[in-house]
Structures are given as C-alpha cells and as structure tokens.
Amino acid sequence: MDTETLFYALLLTAIPLSSKLICSMISGKIFKFSLNEIGLLFGLSSAHAAVVIAIAMIGYHEGLIGTSIFNATVILVLISCITSSMVTEFFGKRVVLADAHLDVGKKDEIDRVIVPYANPNTVEQLLNIAVNITFPSQQALIYPLSVMQDDNEQYRKAININRAKIKEVANNYSKEVNFNPISRIDINPVSGINRAIKEIDASTLIIG
Numbered sequence: 001m002d003t004e005t006l007f008y009a010l011l012l013t014a015i016p017l018s019s020k021l022i023c024s025m026i027s028g029k030i031f032k033f034s035l036n037e038i039g040l041l042f043g044l045s046s047a048h049a050a051v052v053i054a055i056a057m058i059g060y061h062e063g064l065i066g067t068s069i070f071n072a073t074v075i076l077v078l079i080s081c082i083t084s085s086m087v088t089e090f091f092g093k094r095v096v097l098a099d100a101h102l103d104v105g106k107k108d109e110i111d112r113v114i115v116p117y118a119n120p121n122t123v124e125q126l127l128n129i130a131v132n133i134t135f136p137s138q139q140a141l142i143y144p145l146s147v148m149q150d151d152n153e154q155y156r157k158a159i160n161i162n163r164a165k166i167k168e169v170a171n172n173y174s175k176e177v178n179f180n181p182i183s184r185i186d187i188n189p190v191s192g193i194n195r196a197i198k199e200i201d202a203s204t205l206i207i208g
Helices: 003-031 035-045 050-061 067-109 123-133 153-170 189-200
Strands: 110-116 139-148 177-179 182-185
Touching: 003 035, 003 067, 035 067, 050 067, 110 123, 110 189, 123 139, 123 153, 139 153, 139 189, 153 177, 182 189
Parallel strands: 110 139, 139 177, 139 182
Antiparallel strands: none
8 A cells, every 4th residue: 555545545534424423422411421322423424435436436446536535435335334333332332332321220219019809998099009019219009900811891880999999099099100900801810910910010919
C-alpha cells in the first residue's frame, strides 16, 4: 500500500465514521437516548458497503477517480463494516441487559398475591391477610380466585355473589391495593390454583 492510498484511506474512513458518530450523538440528545442506545445507533448506521462500492466502481471505470482512491474506498468498506459489527454487538448486548434489569426491577416492585377461596364467608379474612403482608411501599396486586369444576348457572351465580363481596371488601382499602377477582374451571381446585399461579406469575399464595 503506497502513501497516497493510505492517506485517502484514513481520510475517507475518518470523515464518514466521525460524521455518523456526531449525528448519532445529536439524535440521541434530541430523543433522550442513553449512552448505550447512542452507541447502538452509531453501530447500525456506520457501515458503508453497497452504495459506496457502486459509486467507486462507476467513478473508476469512467476515469473520475484513480486507483489510490478506489483502493481507499475498498478499505473504507472493510473498516466500516467491521466497526459497525463490533460496535453493534457490544452496545446491543448492553441495551438488552439494561432492559432486562429494568424489567426485573419493575417486577420486583409489584407483589402479586393470589388468594384462592371456596367459602365467601372467609374471603374477607383472607384478603385482610393478603393486604397486611404486602409492603406499604409496593403496589399490591391481589387476585381472589375461585375454582369451580363445572360451568353452570349455579357457578355463575356464585361468581357474581363472590365478586360483590370482594368489591365490598376492596372499598375499605386505599386505591394502591388493587383487587382483581379471577375464576377458573378445572378438574379439581389444586390444578386450577396451579394454573392461575403460572398465568399471573404470582409471588405469594394465601390459602385457607
């Protein structure tokens, strides 16, 4: 590689990459991206391949650019593609890990308590326990659960009575405590409770 080719290679590589970096930083500032997101944006936008090669080929065949600039353009494509892949992989992993950390943090802030009951007369005591064991600083999601083995009119009537009772109990607490009555039809109460725990990702089970 001669000196002229090296000079053009450095020039053609430094200018596009630095301009992409500046644009990524400006865009990140406008849209309030994190540093990892800005780095990912730079990595995704810094590669130069198809268009650059096409322009260089046409320019070379038409005699608009010399061999040194054409070779420097090939080096630009090589360096930019390698840089783009490495930067994207590095910051992409950091963005994913940061999002995962936020999801875990949000999940830990919410205590999902499932309260299976069979007798409407005991649901108030069970819900009182559920409210008392949740931390005051957390937003509690309490799921009163009724499991029936048959879908009939008697079942629907019992569900309506139970929900009315739960609503009456819920009115005694602050709005930070959310009661979400749920019901399941299953072959037995145990399997119905297990299925409900998995569906809502419950953190606590209170059972009479």
